[in-house]
Amino acid sequence: MHLSTRRGTLAAAACLILGSALGQQQGQLHGNFSTDAQYYNEDADIGAIVPKQRLAYNAWMNLIYTSGAFEAGVRMESYEPALAGYPAGQPYNGSGLGYRYAKYKLSDLEVTAGNFFEQFGQGLVFRSYEERYLGVDNAMDGVRVKYKPFRGVYLKALAGRQRLAFNQGTVYGAGVVRGADAEFNLAELLDSSWTCASNLIIGGSFVSKYQEDRDPLLELPENVAAGAVRVNFTTPRFDLYAEYAYKVNDPNGKNGFIYKPGEAVLVNATYSAKGFGASLGAHSFDNMFYQSDRAAPTPFDLNINFLPPRAKQHTYNLPATLYPYATQPNGEVAAQGEVFYKLRKGSALGGKYGTKLAVNGSVAYALDTTRLGAADDTTRRLGYTSRIFGAGERRYFQDINVEVRKKLSPTWELALTYLNLAYDIDVIQGKPGKPVVYADIVILEGLHNFSDRTSLRFELQHLSTKQDQGNWATALAELTFSPHWFVAAMDQYNYVGNPELEDKGQEALHYPIGSVGYIRGGNRFQVNYGRQRAGIFCVGGVCRQVPAANGLTLSITSTF
């Protein structure tokens, strides 16, 4: 590990000056700012954490300078200290430069030096990305070249290290990552001689990581390669996407140092017509943890690849934060199907304004594996045998949900949602011995417009389960005054069958919280006061545990 060096900073600064001096066009400077600050109160009833420093914050500012073909950017970050439970992986401390790069683009060639984000295909072998509000950031620090030698042909090559943590500046991981990707887009390639409305895109990528082997016992591979091929066939209505990835033996802390290769397959088909959409997909992941440090402390650190969970990402509070699914990279077989349908205006069920319907189902199983015995050392080190899409007995997750959304009049809209969940909390949240959670959730959302500018939105949510924390009820009301103000109040009520609460002699707990927000153009200010339930906060495919807290929070985001 080494800190972001002063040399790097100087290089970025020099590039900035050079850029502004050489730029023939007028330069532009833009950026954004974002902060979340919290003051923590004591609150033993909900087990709220009270950090030693009562006030904590995360803050970021990005600046991007562009001038003609040239671009450079920096991000300053500050955590004095970071919010409790943030980030997902290794700690962020202090203030400093978190990200800096210089880039130029000449028609078909683009070169980036410093930090960058990149993705090959769907990310099965390579994705560097950020989800700032989760504290997931595996930005590369190195060099990237993108080249388009011919129309419809896209080449990328890159090398560098990944962001691991932040300590007065970015801390990078021990391993080096190198990769290349090629994509061929037939409709673009053949241009006018390609006359049909469909398109075929094929691509392939190769990635390799290097990390020194200092293990006194095992002979560990220092270079670990992975490759993927993908095909995307699109027509106006029907689309098919498939990607296959293979990783050579990569003994690491997450797979128990076995020498078995990893494999991943994902397939997705969609159908789209006016007022109707459907999608069906499945994947099989086997031994696909791929981190640039084989001893990475947590599953959130230094991931080279991205394995998307195949489950709907819910937006309502209870299903989104109590029982969200997280991919099991060591092995899972999953499938998901979904239908969106708009019942026409004027039809019997559509009513005067039409009705929208969404049905979604997803399921994930363990991979069926056969453990290899100690007969001989070589086979034992392979760990187990398995086959692609060979599902095991254990079901990790199942979610079946239906949503009906209907505009009743020019001023009223209602949405009703039902979810049925089965959730292996032992595996997904790492709570050994806890029984599978079976939950039913019903949600009613309403929106009423008092005028062109004033409206009220409310949510009533109920979750019933005999496991884990028992039943929850949530009520939310949000009054908005477009375009500047909003006021909201929410209470979450954990009221029955919670063994932990009963042990403490409590029967029920309220989690009230109030918010006020002000928005002006690209700026947003929000203040919350109250109790926050412990939960799981997810964006994209990744989730972070947020501890219970009580206090005052201030959030500001600004784009300029």
Add this chain to the structure above:
Amino acid sequence: MRTALLPLLLLIVNLSFAQGKLPSVMVQTLEGKKVDVSTLSNNGKPIIVNFWATWCAPCKKELSAIADKYEDWQKKTGVKLVAVSIDDARTSARVKPYVSGQDWDYEVYLDPNGDLKRALNVNNVPHTFLINGAGEIVYQHNNYEPGDENELYQKVVELSGKK
């Protein structure tokens, strides 16, 4: 750090604060074609660029609210709405069937690794930019509250010169 700040200050002095333009960043169409955002045009008429995601409830409310009025907006002002989905590998395959299921008539692009989102300094979705006929960003709005679309439309009307 100090070494980085000085040149930055020099740079700011050096700058003219011209209106921003759409950057040269690649996004994908729902048919998988790559499009450079700086080449987007609407024959001198305004363009609305709206960042959204299939997992973002207020985004979907905003795009649905505009959808009810979009035909009228287009007729009166010639405006075009470009909806940029920041859905990543997890949900990007849902975008096309979702858009069809909603019966939206927008020009939809995918930004699965947030390249355009970063280039335009978007913090969170929904975030809306209004681009004038010369390709300059003249207005932006973060968040969505019912009724915000009326303010946006006012700005579109001002731009298209038909009051």
